[in-house]
Amino acid sequence: MSVDSKKIFIQGIFSDNPIYRQVLGICSALAVTNLLANTLFMCFGVIFTTAFSNLTVSLLRKYIPQRIRMIVQVLIIASYVMMVDITINAVAPDIHRFIGPYVGLIITNCIIMGRAEAFASQNKPLPSLLDGIACGLGYSLVLIAIAVVREISGFGTLLGYELPATRLWWHQWTIMVMPSGAFFMLAIVTWIARAKFEPKE
């Protein structure tokens, strides 16, 4: 079991990374990475929802009729996302003011649907839960890498705090504020990651 868990994690984070390997969830990778704080909230939401959606789909996998499996998966994912959204709004309204729009976007994140369909519907609950966490972490690492570069070069800040001595060395790189900057960063990250983490044939 521990060998399986390790394999699931390594696959989800590196060799089968949802962003640079499976090319899923790209739209949010482009949209939220202009600021690191927004990125971190989105990552938490995706890890939580992927893990629990995977777990639920796996628990029900023997009962879900094949013809409506995608409808059922979307319903499960949307329900979890709504529960998370409502709970955060009630318990931590200030955090929700930042992440509210992103939490709704999680329903449409292809990673969650993709893992539910490709893994959770065919595997046992615990490996499915771990796979959800691993894919969420893989997604998070790529987004954080992009966001750090975009926020520093686009705004001269990190997590909202201004970097030291920006007057001496920093000039705003406006394209990094725009979606086009995200496209370039994503392509660069994919290039480096595939060169470094490509599974040996």
Next chain:
Amino acid sequence: MNKKSAAYIIGFMIVICVVFGTGVSVVHNATQDMLEKNKRFHRNRIICWAFLLPVSGDTAKDYAEAISRHIRIKSITDDNRIRNVYWRIDPENPAIGYDFSGMGFWDRIDGIIVLTQDLEKIINIQFFDQKETPGLGARIEEKWFTDQFKGVPIAWEKDVSDRVIIGRATGAKPKNQVDAITGATQTSMALKRFLNAELERIRALNIDGVFGG
């Protein structure tokens, strides 16, 4: 049980909809009161920030107390809209605040603008609610943006659209100009448009004195 039969598919779908629908409803109902309280707290906090009121703590009670001590609120009807007018009843810091709202880039933006009693200068501006692009237009709520408005004179002698300028102005930087948000041109332009329109309406209301009309 035949999982391919229509009866099973429909039955399964009904059961799963009921179960998950109930789950979401339970969470929603359980949090209704908290959401109402949060909304009131947020509103009170924004009013306190807008008027730069001294607040003894950071709890909902502290903000409510600061408002009851310093502010009087009246709702007036302005062209089929209910607009709140706020007076700071402090002879050393007189100020008058108005609800203002308009269409941003994506949806309505609601805020409060606090002016000197002669309506010549902006004391502060804060936002109750906005649904602009996170990280871009949504940055209108951030301190660095709203702080720019403090002390900005309103150029009443100019055209309606140029009384407060957000973003580029022709010539040297005039006193009534604040910076727009990089990457959020549409939100900045929309805010300039409806803020100036609202200021025009506010002046026309001709409100004077506490509870005056």
